[in-house]
Amino acid sequence: xxxxxxxxxxxxxxxxxxxxxxxxxxxxxxxxxxxxxxxxxxxxxxxxxxxxxxxxxxxxxxxxxxxxxxxxxxxxxxxxxxxxxxxxxxxxxxxxxxxxxxxxxxxxxxxxxxxxx
Amino acid sequence: xxxxxxxxxxxxxxxxxxxxxxxxxxxxxxxxxxxxxxxxxxxxxxxxxxxxxxxxxxxxxxxxxxxxxxxxxxxxxxxxxxxxxxxxxxxxxxxxxxxxxxxxxxxxxxxxxxx
Numbered sequence: 228x229x230x231x232x233x234x235x236x237x238x239x240x241x242x243x244x245x246x247x248x249x250x251x252x253x254x255x256x257x258x259x260x261x262x263x264x265x266x267x268x269x270x271x272x273x274x275x276x277x278x279x280x281x282x283x284x285x286x287x288x289x290x291x292x293x294x295x296x297x298x299x300x301x302x303x304x305x306x307x308x309x310x311x312x313x314x315x316x317x318x319x320x321x322x323x324x325x326x327x328x329x330x331x332x333x334x335x336x337x338x339x340x341x342x343x344x
Numbered sequence: 345x346x347x348x349x350x351x352x353x354x355x356x357x358x359x360x361x362x363x364x365x366x367x368x369x370x371x372x373x374x375x376x377x378x379x380x381x382x383x384x385x386x387x388x389x390x391x392x393x394x395x396x397x398x399x400x401x402x403x404x405x406x407x408x409x410x411x412x413x414x415x416x417x418x419x420x421x422x423x424x425x426x427x428x429x430x431x432x433x434x435x436x437x438x439x440x441x442x443x444x445x446x447x448x449x450x451x452x453x454x455x456x457x458x459x
Binding site: 270271274335 | 345378382385386387388390393435437439446447448449450452453
């Protein structure tokens with residue numbers, strides 16, 4: 228079974244600073260996808276960034292980037308130039324290749340990030 | 345990404361009544377829909393996976409007779425909480441995915457309070 232671990236329940240960062248959220252996972256699959264989702268106080272889950280395991284290049288989306296270490300099974304999220312709107316719960320998620328059955332996600336327990344003005 | 349709606353956004357009901365929650369994929373052919381439950385400040389707990397036109401697959405520990413899921417079309421899935429009790433009070437979220445599609449898109453959630 229796949230497991231996803233987020234070891235930082237809560238974090239805070241000063242506005243405009245950089246913060247890194249950790250995520251590790253355990254799987255025997257060779258092909259899979261990793262995601263970071265953001266859940267602000269509105270509780271709407273928003274896709275932040277996605278990484279395909281077969282791609283060596285780390286995904287980036289504007290101020291958000293990942294450090295994907297496949298051998299170490301690590302998938303951290305870096306938020307640069309933090310903004311107040313980044314305050315949210317962040318969930319790391321794992322999915323086996325979509326060509327397998329179910330497209331089921333395995334979520335981490337979440338990291339609550341607070342951006343301090 | 346796909347736009348997903350849920351209705352109602354919040355509902356309050358009396359214990360013993362049934363509540364239906366709708367999940368609509370507005371611009372995406374959702375071959376697969378997922379239903380999650382989330383407790384305050386907790387992660388999402390997958391309840392069931394439904395594929396269009398077939399019976400839902402429930403996760404271990406989720407009562408299929410209590411949480412009825414119907415996925416009759418590529419754009420609509422419903423979750424009915426039957427004979428609701430206070431312990432069923434929670435935040436219910438649906439998500440959609442497509443065949444071979446590697447991302448889930450989430451609805452805004454439904455807050456259920458059973459008195």
